[in-house]
Amino acid sequence: MEEQRYVVFLFPSVSYALKAEKILKVAGIAHKLIPVPRDISSDCGVCVRITEDKQQDVERELLGKVGWDKVLLL
């Protein structure tokens, strides 16, 4: 069985991550706020983790509402 792959959306600050979280909650897309992995950034912030298959849905939901810095495969 294939292992679940995740991507993370990185944001300028926690305010943006929390706004994204609210949008995804309303949209019903499963997500989790996790501390930014150390090998990605030394930021003391959080990022939004979603399953890889949902990346385009999430981008569509967030576009024009909250800007993100990048999307990375975990």
Next chain:
Amino acid sequence: MPPDQLNHPIIYFDNAATSWPKPVGMMAAMINYNEQIGGSPGRSGHQRSLDAGRVILEAREALAELFGCDDSLRIAFTKNATEALNIALSGILNPGDHVITSSMEHNSVLRPLRYLESQGVQISIVSCSGDGRLDAEDVRAAIRPQTRMLVVTHASNVTGTIQPIAELGKIAGHHGIIFCVDAAQTAGALPIHVDEMAIDLLAFSGHKSLFGPQGTGGLYVREGLEKQLRPLMMGGTGSRSEFEGQPDFMPDKYESGTPNTIGIAGLGAGVRFVLAEGVEAIRSKEEMLTTRFLAGLAALPGVTVYGPPDAASRTSVVSFNIAGVSPSEAALEFDEHFGILCRPGLQCAPAAHRTIGTFSQGTIRFGFGYFNKDEEIDLALEAIQSLAGGGAPH
């Protein structure tokens, strides 16, 4: 304590200074933050820190809804409207720039402007009419090639006079001038729509008609303007920590250091209350109270009322004087013998008093709020009548 102060229930008519009482939910939100959340928002990433961040986001979202703004991150929290105005003015204006303002401004606009003037900024103060009204055409006539900004109060804290903000926004937009509105007296009390009114910077107070605690306020910044707008303070923001330069994006650029999270929790609840009641309903009640008071005053000899004659042209603020009684004497009488709390003097707006002709003596100012009652207005009219009738010589 003198017997009079024990016998009289308080009639709180100083809502223009700070609102009281607050809706029940305000304190509940602050207690909830303190007992169930704690945590430093945007810093530590643990569940309590995130919950604190969510409280702040919710407050931002409520304010964005109230001001007709579609991006809540356009709103930065400050400790009061004065701080927001200082960011707006000293953050934009450079020596050689020209700024236009009105003769009805509060010192929180005028004092920063006078300082900037000493540093080489040119100011034009457009005169308002005897009842405090600013004519948009007079503003248009004051525009020069170097005009960078127009800063105007939405409504006077002395006379309540409501300024033609939408018209001014059009004129500013047409000339490419940054339009800054001081909404300390109007956020929550009058409808404000930042896009329809073409407002670029909106400074608001959290503890007046938004029913938050003191220590809260904020600044709305139009998209893109943050590139030009310098912050007043710089420091830790919990973002981009690896960089030693200040973030250049909203809201972090203007939110250095730990925010007043417990206060913002209260402010969020206050704004939700305003949204639930509806600004129109709040406005309607305040206008009725003001109409009742103005009608009663008109029947009293020896009383001079300042500002527009109709309640529709003003917020629920009324400045007046009683012949033969100084404002401070009257305010003391009201406080000690009638339990009526108000503000005498110049109310931090000497320019407004010069405009209406009361600079030497000041005025008595009543500021009604959503929780005031008709009976309180009637009692106040009786109190004024007793002072006006048998006024003590000064």
